[in-house]
Amino acid sequence: MKSxxxxxxxxxxxGQAAVMKSGDMRPEIVLELLSKLKEKNLAALxxxxxxxxxxxxxxxxxxxxxxxxxxxxAEEEYWQEKSRNRTVVQGSSxxxxxxxxxxxxxxxxxxxxxxxxxxxxxxxIAIAEMPRIRRFEAAQNELxxxxxxxxxxxxxxxxxxxxxxxxxxxxxxxxxxxxxxTDPSNLGALIRTAAGLGASGILLGPGCANPYYRKTxxxxxxxxxxxxxxxxxxxxxxxLRLGGAEIxxxxxxxxxxSIDVWAAQQGGFLILILGNEGYGLPQEVLSRxxxxxSIPMARGVDSLNVAVAGGILMYELFGSAxxxxxxxx
Numbered sequence: 001m002k003s004x005x006x007x008x009x010x011x012x013x014x015g016q017a018a019v020m021k022s023g024d025m026r027p028e029i030v031l032e033l034l035s036k037l038k039e040k041n042l043a044a045l046x047x048x049x050x051x052x053x054x055x056x057x058x059x060x061x062x063x064x065x066x067x068x069x070x071x072x073x074a075e076e077e078y079w080q081e082k083s084r085n086r087t088v089v090q091g092s093s094x095x096x097x098x099x100x101x102x103x104x105x106x107x108x109x110x111x112x113x114x115x116x117x118x119x120x121x122x123x124x125i126a127i128a129e130m131p132r133i134r135r136f137e138a139a140q141n142e143l144x145x146x147x148x149x150x151x152x153x154x155x156x157x158x159x160x161x162x163x164x165x166x167x168x169x170x171x172x173x174x175x176x177x178x179x180x181x182t183d184p185s186n187l188g189a190l191i192r193t194a195a196g197l198g199a200s201g202i203l204l205g206p207g208c209a210n211p212y213y214r215k216t217x218x219x220x221x222x223x224x225x226x227x228x229x230x231x232x233x234x235x236x237x238x239x240l241r242l243g244g245a246e247i248x249x250x251x252x253x254x255x256x257x258s259i260d261v262w263a264a265q266q267g268g269f270l271i272l273i274l275g276n277e278g279y280g281l282p283q284e285v286l287s288r289x290x291x292x293x294s295i296p297m298a299r300g301v302d303s304l305n306v307a308v309a310g311g312i313l314m315y316e317l318f319g320s321a322x323x324x325x326x327x328x329x
Contacts, residue, residue, distance in 0.1 A: 027103040030068040030127050037116040042214075046130045049214045050222075052122035053078075058222035059128065066102040066126035070115075075123045076106045102126075130212045136203055136230040137239075173200045173269045174318040177232060177247075179285055180207030180276040181306065187211060188219025189307035190274070195223035197314045203232035203271070205285075237288040245269040249281050249289035250313055252303065256294035259316050272317055277306040293317075 033042060034049075042049060050056045050066065053075075059066075060082070071079050083101050113120050176194045181187045187209045194202055209216060211224045241247055246269065273289065275281035286292070295304065295312055303309070 027068045027105060031070065031105060031115075033127055034070065034115055034125065035117070037214075038118060042127070043130065043210055043212060048128055048130045048212045048217065050126040050128060051120075051124075051214070051218060052222075053124055055217060055222035056124060056126055058225045059126075062131075062225035064128050064131060064225060066128045068103050068105060069124065069126040070105045070107065070112060071124040072109050072112060073106055076104070079104050079124060131225075133204065133211070133229055133231050136201075136232055136236055174314075175199060175201050175203055175269070175271045176310070176314065177203040177205060177237075177271050177273040178208050179205035179273060179281055181274065182207060182209055182276065184209040184213045184215035185219045186277065186305070186307045188216040188224070190310045191216070191220040191227060191229075192223045193307070193311045193314055195220075195227040197311075197318050199227060199314065199318060201228035201230060203230050203236070205232045205273075207276070234284060234288065237285070240269075240271060241288055241290065243269075245271050246291070247271045247273065247289045248317065249273045249286055249292045250275070250294070250309060251280055251286065251292045252294055253286075253292055256292040258296045259293045259313060260296060270317060272310075272313055274306055274310050274313075277303075 033040065033047070037049065047067075048064075050059050050064075056066070056069070069079055069083070083104050107115070109120075109123075112125070116125070176190065176199045178187065178190060181190065188211075191202060191211065204211065211217075211220075211229055217224055237247065248270065250273065273281060273285060275285070281289075293313065295309060297304070304312075
């Protein structure tokens, strides 16, 4: 049972919440939100916490603008320069902003640790507004003519420049679909792996943790901002299957084919679905899969952590796609 201190800390005090709901995002108000950070649920206010240089840079590249960035003295010059020369990506164009694109507050390491109330070694932390997660179909109207033509045969949308800077032109589109992945750390690890192994996007089904929770962002190393994220449901799976997608469910059932002998069709669209680590994919999802796969294991081990299993499956399945082309700028 949560302690009284933790329970109180999980929510902001009523005065602070009222100020935030009114839209007051003054730097001094935002700075107070970082106080005793572990005890607060900033996601309830539509805010995200960005920790460390790599994560913040990925967020900036995706067009996420910090409401406030706090850094140590050693990091000051770097982030002041970033603030002065921030580039905002809008579609295919890049616009240079003026000075002080986002507020930068500087304090020594001890003061920063005292503020957040834990030993903070990353040197920089920021608060920003939480990006909106759209339905998968929403990107379809923003496709370029060539991309739309490529997808018309299977009626599938693909990521657009405003959602993700990285676009893969490949003979196979490989998507990761997650269903009821409730643990933020597992979700973040899966997003990081999917980004690294060339997933065209990630579909988040019902029951998944918020991809913009602090834990998820950290576990993903900021890749929640570098790979497109969409919401999904059963109706979308029906649409994808009717459009010709190969929907592959990861299961331990007798119908599952061992991943080392599973033969993927060349070309087309592949969607790998992973379910909850405890009870797997529900029957209503399995009934929409075109095939099921499993990972062969030894010594009587019956399962793996979902993030580990997902990494193995993505490596095997997504590797059947053609090689990635260089990132488009």
